[in-house]
Amino acid sequence: MKDRWLFAIGVGAIVAALALQLWRDRGQPSDAHALPWERPLVERDLAEIAKDTLRVLVLRDPLSYEERPQAVSGLEYELLERYARWAGLHLAARPVDHPDSMLLALQRGAGDVIAAQCTPQGPWKRFAAFTRPYMQVAPYLVSLRHDPLVPATKAPVDTVRLSRWAPFPRATLEPAALEGAVVVQVSGTPEEVMDQVVLGHWNAAVVSEAVAVDAAQRFPHLSFGPRLGPAVDLAFAVRTSAPKLRRSMNDWLADPREKAFAGALIDAVEGSVKQRGALSAGRVKPLLSDTISPFDSLFQLHADSLSLDWRLLAAVAFKESRFDTGAVSSQGAEGLMQMMPGTAEALGVDAKDGVSGQVRGASRYLAELDTIWRGTVRAEDQRMKFVLASYNSGPGHIKDAQRLARELGLDPGRWDGHVERALMLLNKPRYYMLPFVRNGPCKGAHTFLYVREVGNTFRRYRGAH
Numbered sequence: 156m157k158d159r160w161l162f163a164i165g166v167g168a169i170v171a172a173l174a175l176q177l178w179r180d181r182g183q184p185s186d187a188h189a190l191p192w193e194r195p196l197v198e199r200d201l202a203e204i205a206k207d208t209l210r211v212l213v214l215r216d217p218l219s220y221e222e223r224p225q226a227v228s229g230l231e232y233e234l235l236e237r238y239a240r241w242a243g244l245h246l247a248a249r250p251v252d253h254p255d256s257m258l259l260a261l262q263r264g265a266g267d268v269i270a271a272q273c274t275p276q277g278p279w280k281r282f283a284a285f286t287r288p289y290m291q292v293a294p295y296l297v298s299l300r301h302d303p304l305v306p307a308t309k310a311p312v313d314t315v316r317l318s319r320w321a322p323f324p325r326a327t328l329e330p331a332a333l334e335g336a337v338v339v340q341v342s343g344t345p346e347e348v349m350d351q352v353v354l355g356h357w358n359a360a361v362v363s364e365a366v367a368v369d370a371a372q373r374f375p376h377l378s379f380g381p382r383l384g385p386a387v388d389l390a391f392a393v394r395t396s397a398p399k400l401r402r403s404m405n406d407w408l409a410d411p412r413e414k415a416f417a418g419a420l421i422d423a424v425e426g427s428v429k430q431r432g433a434l435s436a437g438r439v440k441p442l443l444s445d446t447i448s449p450f451d452s453l454f455q456l457h458a459d460s461l462s463l464d465w466r467l468l469a470a471v472a473f474k475e476s477r478f479d480t481g482a483v484s485s486q487g488a489e490g491l492m493q494m495m496p497g498t499a500e501a502l503g504v505d506a507k508d509g510v511s512g513q514v515r516g517a518s519r520y521l522a523e524l525d526t527i528w529r530g531t532v533r534a535e536d537q538r539m540k541f542v543l544a545s546y547n548s549g550p551g552h553i554k555d556a557q558r559l560a561r562e563l564g565l566d567p568g569r570w571d572g573h574v575e576r577a578l579m580l581l582n583k584p585r586y587y588m589l590p591f592v593r594n595g596p597c598k599g600a601h602t603f604l605y606v607r608e609v610g611n612t613f614r615r616y617r618g619a620h
Contacts, residue, residue, distance in 0.1 A: 193282050195396035197264035201403055204267055209244040211235050212251050212266030214320075215585065216346045218365055218424065219270050220248060223584045224595075230365075230424055231270035234289060234417055235391070238407050254320045254344060258282060261394055268400075269392040272345070272363070274322035276387060284395045286404045288388035290421050294323040295367040296332070297352055298359035300378045302434050304607075305572035307355065316341050316360040318348040323361060328384045346585075352377065354563060354576050365424045374579055375600050376434065434607070447616055448478045450491065453511055457518040467539070468518055470613035471546065474605065480510050492517035524550060531557070532568050540570035540606050544578070547605045551594035556581060558591050575603050 204210075213220035213232055220229040232248060239246035249266050251257050258279060260266045272292075275285040298312050315333060317325055319340045328338055336359065341348060349366060351357045353374055362370070364386075367379040393401050407413050447469045448454075454472070458465035475493035476482035488495050490513045494504065504516035524542040527550055532538040545553045556578035557567045565573040579599035580586045587596040 192258040192262050194262065195394045196262050197394075198396060199264045199267065199394070200397045201399040204397075204400060205242075205244060207245075208247045209235075209239055209242075209268065210264075210266045211246060211248050212257050212260055212269045212271070213248050214254060214257075214271035214344055215250055215252065216272070216344055217369065217583070218272060218363070220250060221584050222250075222588070224588070230420055231272070231391075233420055235268065235270060237413065237416060238404060241407050241410070241413060242403055261392065267393065267397065268404075271320065271392075272322050272389055273392045274387045275390050276324070277322060279392060282395075283392040284398070284401050285390040285392055286401060287408050288390045289408060289417060290365075290389050290425075291386040292322065292363040292365055292389060293386040294321075294328060294361050294383040295364055295379055296359060296381060296383055297349065297362045297367065297370065298378050299352065299355060300376055300434055302376060302572070304434075305355070307572070312336050312359040314339055314358065316348050316351070316357050318343055318345045318361075321345050321348075321361060322363070322387050322389060323384065327387075328361065332381050332383045350580065353580060354565065355572060356564075368425065373582055373600050375604055376576070376579075448472070450478065450510065450514065453514045457511075457515045461518050461522040463518055463521060464613075464617075466616040467521070467613050468514065469616055470609050471517065471521070471543070472514075473612055474609045480513075494520075521546060532570075534568070537568065537570050540610065541574070543606045543609050544570070544575075544602050548578075548597055548599075548602045549594070552581065552597040552602075553578065555587075555592045555594050555597070556599070559586060559589070562589075562591070570606070575599075575606070579603055 211232070213229070215221065216229070218230050220227065220232040227248070236246060238244075249260070251260060251266075251271075254271060257266075257269050257271060261269055261283065269283070273279060273285065275288070296312075296315065312334075313336055315336045315338050317323065317328075317338050317340050319342060325338050325340060338361070343351075345362065345366065348357075348360045349362055349370065352360050361383060362379075364382070370377065371379050391404060393404070408417070447466065450472065451465070451469065454465040454468040457463075458468050472478055472491050475488075476491050478491065480491045482491070482493060483489050484493055486495070489499075491510055492513045494502075494513060494516060498520065499513075499516055502516040502519050504512045506512075508515070521542060524545045525538065527545070528538050528541040532541050541553060553574070556574050559580065560574045560577035561567040563577060565577060567574060578597060581592065581597040581599050584596075586592065
């Protein structure tokens, strides 16, 4: 019995000792059980990098790294280009499509610096070293505006998506600013999460202030604000085994001349978030007289010959020139209907034809555009919007937007809430560089507003409610 008792005491002491050692080592797993991204797997610091290449792991995002035709942009990448010149290093970008792979790529030496809008307060602080911050960003709410033409946007915002790769910890978001909405972390980069809101697949998300400043100009159907919490630092991540690289980058960030250059770059993406007015209302006030403009008889003459509603021609003329026959745009469009010289020539419009020739050419062009869309857009009210969009930005861009809408799961035969949203994404390289997009980038926000403004004016001229 005594031997059993002593044996039990001995076993208990061993278990207690093991437990104590595990408690002391909590959060610091042994090499045998360490996860591969937890510790550096190579010895590669500034000296080795100087003999080779500074490998930068970049996130495909407008603030980090964007490939454009014959050019590369992105705040973080441009800052690191400047650092490489300052330090005399050769730089190479290594885009990483899945942020999950970034930390492992860093530890394995596939990259030396992570440029992915990282914060030193984030989950990687246990596994990587961070440079001094280069800027701060605050979290903002982005949500779909109430849109009378897209009834689904009337739903209240009850769920807010947050990319798990965003620099904002969910716990730091202020409940009062969220007004009872639940924050759900989702996979995907911050830009991918933002695009889901642009497309209307999600009602709201968290974005950085820098993103909000830019996107408020690109996407008029979105609302930005309020601010959801305190600002956080953004910095570059390096291996813990590369202290000389980290020290060099910190020296660069502290250099007064380099700080001035970095400040100029950062100023280009910072600023106040400018809110747009409400989207077009569902009701319009009719005219108080039967006369719209001095050119009503011309509109009627040329519209009747092509079975157009003459008031649509009048609405286009009002939007294009405010009925100013001498108007000339910064792009070279001329006259009452603001036709580009090449388009006017193709339609047989000569300068000597005057205002009548402009109206005749515009009416013919609108009729041709209607023919283009008649086969794929059956609903007459929707087809008119495809026609107006094509008049504004060219049918090629609208066909690209239609193909993109189909690719993104939207209805390619409906403008409201579908193709109009795909069109606005065509100002982003990741979309206008897709193989099936044949006409390059498009300022979709301008066309989005153009279609709505002309449509509202047309309805007003008809006296419709």
